[in-house]
Amino acid sequence: MDTTRPSAGSVPRSSSGTGTAPAPLSSGPVGFRRSLVLWGLSCRAFWLSLWLFFVYLTLSGPLGLKLMPSAVRRVRSLADRQRALAAEWSGVEIPAAYPEIPASADQGRALRTKLVDKDNQIARDWRWVTLDPIVGGAISFGPLLLVLSGIWGLTTAVFGAQLSDSWDSIWYLFIPVDGVGTAILAGLLGAVQFPLAFFWAGPRAVRQHSRYLRAFLAPSDAELMAGRIEHLTATRSDAVDTQMAEIRRIERDLHDGAQARLVAMGMTLDAAEQLLESNPDAVRALLVEARQSSNKALAELRDLVRGIHPPVLADRGLGDAVRSLAMISQLRTEVEVDLPARPEPPVESAAYFAVSEILANAAKHSGAERCWIDIRHEAGMLRITVTDNGRGGADITAGTGLRGIERRLATFDGVLAVSSPLNGPTMVTMELPCALSSPKTTSS
Secondary structure, three states: OOOOOOOOOOOOOOOOOOOOOOOOOOOOOHHHHHHHHEEEHHHHHHHHHHHHHHHHHOOOOOHHHHHHHHHHHHHHHHHHHHHHHHHHHHHOOOOOOOOOOOOOOOHHHHHHHHHOOOOOOHHHHHHHHHHHHHHHHHHHHHHHHHHHHHHHHHHHHHHHHHHHHHHOOOEEEOOOOOOHHHHHHHHHHHHHHHHHHHHHHHHHHHHHHHHHHHHHHHOOOOHHHHHHHHHEEEHHHHHHHHHHHHHHHHHHHHHHHHHHHHHHHHHHHHHHHOOOOOOHHHHHHHHHHHHHEEEEEHHHHHHHHHHHOOHHHHHHOHHHHHHHHHOOOOOEHHHHHHHEEOOHHHHHHHHHHHHHHHHHHHHHHHOOOEEEEEEEEEEEEEEEEEEEEOOOOOOOOOOOOHHHHOOOHHHHOOEEEEEOOOOOOOEEEEEEOOOEEOOOOOOO
């Protein structure tokens, strides 16, 4: 049997890091090549800044409002590319706090308001893209300038004497080339420029460019704090709404289920008491009916408790609880768990119900036959990946299921990422920050 897990490609991760991770300098020619890439991006920023200047001039009219969304997307794409390179090449994480802009007919007007406001990521990106051809271009052009200087030095060594006679005078750096000796000296200095560019200037230009990007693109501490407060306010509201909905569900289930059966059982026992002397055979039937009602009420209470907090989750932990979900799932499901200890109970509960809902959605909508669940703890994060071999096309914005899971995880600062190309496979990745504190009880 083929148990190979389908690959859905890379799933984006959400990062909120605001610091600079230590990273070694790019070695040798690698750093030089990277500086050339950064210089090319600065040239792209130059042409983009010219286009932005035209858009800015027309913002007061309908043409500028129509062009605004496209211009913002292009600027953000270039800024995201630069941020990604800074993180990959220099270990410099540059957070981005983009405001929510509704997709509507007035999107251009809303973006113009953000641009004029100046204290947000959109305006910060526009200021950066205007200055990047100068500041970023100068930093990244330094190594290439040394190489060009070296080429000119070697050219001077070969043709310096002849050029000095033809042009009356010629200089290389601080050396006046007026003969064979000074031409050779210019060639030696030019040769030194190459290792200087490759092994010293290139790597340092890449690192300095990342620091410059952070200075221009990173939001202020006040802006990050405001975004954090807004996020906590929204997640707290979602948590309260979810809790109230859960309480109403429990009340409804108790009222319509176990409570109704217990009331019926009480009425049956009253009838049995009245018939105890006159009709013992009828009492026996009523007692059987009361026992059946009590069994059904007990089963409903157990189902209700299992829906609130499954006993297997409380007793055995997240790993075995998810394995129990896999056993009753309509899909053939494999579960891999690598948890040295147990997460905190609220995190376990949120993760369990998120996996349960994802499995139910996959069985109902994906057309899948197999599913793979991977649970592990890495770098302070509980990471859960659920993959199925269905038809794909899952969209977090298209329905309430995945959006509800995202809100549930957001209460714990968790994130949800979905990779679901058409024809599948679908990969849903959840990450929740947590510490493993309780002793491990799940089976290996």
